[in-house]
Structure formats: C-alpha cells, structure tokens
Amino acid sequence: MTLPRPIQWTGTGAVRLLDQTALPDDERYLDITTVAAMREAIASLRVRGAPLIGIAAAIGVTLAPAGGAGSTLENVRAACDELDAARPTAVNLRWALDRMRRCAEVAAAGDEPMAPALRAEAQAIWDDDRAMCDRIGEAGAGLIADGDVVLTHCNAGALATGGIGTALAPVYLTHRRGRRVTVVVDETRPLLQGSRLTAWELGRAGIPYTVIADGMAAARLRLGDVRCVLVGAARIATNGDVANKIGTYGLALAARAHGVPFYVAAPRSTVDFAAADGGAIPIEQRAAGEVRGFRGAVSTPAGAEVWNPAFDVTPAELVTGYLTDAGLLAARELGRLAPLPELAVR
C-alpha cells in the first residue's frame, strides 16, 4: 500500500512539501527554506489538513533565523506568531506552535542549543501524530466489514496528517488486513479536496472509490448501501460540536435522516479545551475566487457576490461517535482527554 509523503525533511535544512494545490494532475514538490514561505504554503493550502498544518507549522519554526536581527528566542517567537496567523480554524496549528514556543523557552532558559531542540520537538509532534493516526485507525477499523462502502468528505487522509490519516485511517487498516472496502468521496467544493486529494491517495493505495458531487450525498445515502460516514475535523469543542470542511454539516443532516452512523475522526490535538461549544470556534472566510471558478475555468458572472466559509459546525447531537487516539468516544467523554498537560492549548 503506497501512501503519499506530504512533508519530508530534505537533509539540507529545507522542508519538502508536496504542493497539494497541483494535485491530482501534477505531483510537484516544493523546498521551503523560510518561515514566510511556510506561512504562504499553509495559507494557500499547498499543505493542509488540520493535523498536517500543525506538523508543517512546527517544522516551519525550525526555519526561524538563529540570531541575526534578534535573539534566536525572539526570532522563534516571531516565527510562531507569523505561522499562527496563517489559518484561523484548525486548532492543531495553535497547539503545535505552543509546543514549539515552550520548547524554545526551555532551551533558552537552560542555555541548550536551540536548533536541535526545535528540530527534535517538531519531529516529536510529527511522530505523535503518526502514532495517533494509527490508534484512530484501530478505533475505527471494527466499524468496517468486508465489502463495506463508507462515505467521506474533503480529505482527512495521509495528505492531511503525518501518518495514515484520520477519517481514512480505518479504511487503510481495513485494506491492509485484506478486507475489501469502497469509499464514496464527496468532491468537496470549492477546492475539491475530495476529488483531487482523497481520490488520488486512495487510487495510489489501490482502494476503489467513487467520486460524487457534494449535492449527490443525500441521494447516495438513500440508496442504503453506505455503512457509515467518516470525516475529519478542524476543531472539536468540548461538548462535541465539530468544525470541519464546509459541507460536513449538511452531510451529517443527511446521514441522520437515513440512520447512517456519522463518525468524526481526529487526534486529541484537534480538541479545543477552551471552546465550550461550536459557537466559540472562529470560522475562516476565504477568497471569492475559490467559488467563482476552478483553475481558470469561470463559473460565475464577473464580479459575482459569493459567500465562502471554509468550515461549518456540526452539532454534537448529529455525531454518532468520535474516533480518537484514545478510542471510540462519545461526546461526553471528550473532556477526559483534557488532563494531558502537554496537549493543552493555551
């Protein structure tokens, strides 16, 4: 099973990113050497997916200049601030940068060499995420029987994480164990992360899939052959409300109407312990051009007014369960993830 590598160390101080805006037709890699370039890559979705954004930002911090205009610690703090502002909704970004800030402060206080400490911390964030993906897969694999069809929205796969994905982790484990599984993939307008990214990585892994337009999901669920819906999350409030890619909420309503279980898969770094409910989650509004067309193909009259929220909030009551690195949880159990101090968000 071949999974993509959306981020890699180059060994020469740069970070190699798979430019996800060029997929599926062009597998192009970018070598990132500055904090500003990493911020641009995150803001423009060259690297995306809540867990992977956290990893990319952490690695981005290792690109902060040592000394120069300011002290290294000042530069690290400035890098964290710069990266923190790249996207507002995914809480993993803030969480990973908080880990990097604390690492830098500890290194500075102990007079340790900063660069290896930052690099080790970024690698630890990545390794943690990879391990959490595996555990999410285990938490969900039992939901999928041989021959099942599951439906997903956006991309919460290997391209969105440091490992085998979140929503797709149970799919990959099922496939690896020799059981057949087919994935119905919402194309996920406006940026088509489903048809461009999820379809691409499933195809590489040899897993059959069917792409549908987002508006087809309700009709597809009505056919009765979808075992469950699996989606990722950009941020989860402590009551279980989930901010995820726009379209998730309507999909959850359709799943409820047809009695199809609806699971949210996410590592604990996605839970915002400061958000009591979905109303506390900031929703990113993105540029009008994303809705006005696609890759130069115009689909609206010139200057058309559009509305383009990148995420919506699915209320906890529509979520059957949460596939986390701590197992399959109910909404009321999310709070018990809180006590781990190294994972708390500021």
Next chain:
Amino acid sequence: MTLPRPIQWTGTGAVRLLDQTALPDDERYLDITTVAAMREAIASLRVRGAPLIGIAAAIGVTLAPAGGAGSTLENVRAACDELDAARPTAVNLRWALDRMRRCAEVAAAGDEPMAPALRAEAQAIWDDDRAMCDRIGEAGAGLIADGDVVLTHCNAGALATGGIGTALAPVYLTHRRGRRVTVVVDETRPLLQGSRLTAWELGRAGIPYTVIADGMAAARLRLGDVRCVLVGAARIATNGDVANKIGTYGLALAARAHGVPFYVAAPRSTVDFAAADGGAIPIEQRAAGEVRGFRGAVSTPAGAEVWNPAFDVTPAELVTGYLTDAGLLAARELGRLAPLPELAVR
C-alpha cells in the same frame, strides 16, 4: 427588468437557441435547422430546464421534413420519437411531444396543411408556458416580503422556461413591484446551472444574489435569514414526490432541519399523472466527465470512477407547498390538476 430569451423563432424556418453551455462568459446563439440538431441541443444541455425542454422539443418538431423519404405525418412521428429520447426525466418533454403528435394526426386526418398547424401548436405550448410562469409567480409572490432573502438551487428561471421562470417567477414579480429581494444561489455541481445561469439572469435583471457552493447551503440556512427555499421540478409524482436537479433532496433535508419553508414551483405540465410516487420516475445518469472536471479543468485522477445522477427525488413530506399555475397547492391537491384532458400525459 431585462430577461434573457433562451429560444426564438428566426423568421427563416430556423430556431435560435441561446447556448446555455457557454454562459456566463459567452452569450452565444445557435440557429437550429434540423430535428437532429435540436435533439443534440437538448441532450447536451444547450437548452435545458423542464418547461423549456418541452417548448424546444415542440419547436423542434416543426423542423421535421415535409414528405421526402416518408409522408409528413410519418416524419413528424419519427421526429417526436427522436426528440423524446433526448432526456428521460423531464416529463414536460413527453407531454409537449404528445401535443405535437396529436396535432399532426388531427391535421393529417382533416387534410389540413401540416406546417402551419405544427407551428401554431408549438407556439401555443410556449404561450401556455409563459402564462403558467406568470401564474406561478403570483402564487408565490405573497411569500416574499420587502428585504427578504430566498435560496434556490439550479436554474428554474427565465432560462428554464418560456417566460419568467418557475422558482424565480415570484422573485421577478417581487422585484417588478419594487420590493427588495436577494437570492442565495447554490452553484449546483456538476454543471453549475446555479452559478452560471441563475446568477447570470438575476444579474441582468438587477436582482442582488450571492453564489454558494452546494455544501454551504445547510450552514447558510442555519444563519437564520433565509425566508424560504424555492426550487423547480423536472417531474412531480401525483403523491407530491419531486424529481429535481441533484442536490435538491439534501437541500430539502437542511431546510426541514431549520424550519425554513421549502416550495416547489412548476407548471402543471410537470406533473406526471402516471407516476404514483417518486419511485416511478426514471433518473437520468449522465457522463462521468461532468463530475471529473469542468471546462477542461481536471478535478479527479484520470479515469476516476464517478456517480452522476442528474436528478434526485425529494419526498412530498419535505415540501411545504407547490407553486403552480393553479395556485399554491398542498401535495394532496395535485391530483385535481389531472382532469384537464389536453394536459394529460400518455
């Protein structure tokens, strides 16, 4: 208020169609001179919208050869069969062609000149549709107060009919009467009839609109400012189940979840008195390329499997009411449209 003219007589025996596949960036007209060309225009959605398909097919019949290889009546029947197969779901197509067949048979039996009889019947079908649009507008205009926001899916406007539209007819009447109304427009993947066509005709008419991706509708309804949802129909079963553009069903579920009234606007030619419920309505499956991209912009891996039903069925229990040429009806009242013999479908 400037409305488009999607179909016109040329005065030289041809029929001029606005090629809707080229909108919104190119306002291109095609002169159609053969039945085969009209069939192609219908099948490829150069002319679309259930009522307009009926009108276009009727006018297409007037292009059947007089005599030649067969008798004129035989040629008319062959033309009807050819046009009938262009698209399977919109019942108006069958209904209009039945009127044309009967007209030809009556003319042949009475030894009347065929060409003027066919032309008069096609014009009558068009005139009937225009009048029905006006009555649909009257049936719905009272639902919209000054300053209201309504939401629509696909295009059920002037570009879909011989008049001021079905779902958009109440919007146009509201605007004409000096009341402000804003339309939220689902882009309507895969063929984007919302962002390409509805936005274009509303813009020409001076009515403000906001385009959203289909997956944003549930989040938009949650904001609470949408007064009602207005959609058209490709076919309505006698129990009130509605086949309409794919995505309508999910939208109806979202409207129900938020208590937003959901109206289906259609002339009585859209009611299939032979269909007891939605299960009896054939659903057109269209080519994979429509989902795989848009106008040359690729959005899936090469050869991706897709599912592409052009329509879905919204069950009657999700429909607040039917805006028809006989007024605002409940599902149980649709049957009383049946007795009109000239409108019965075979």
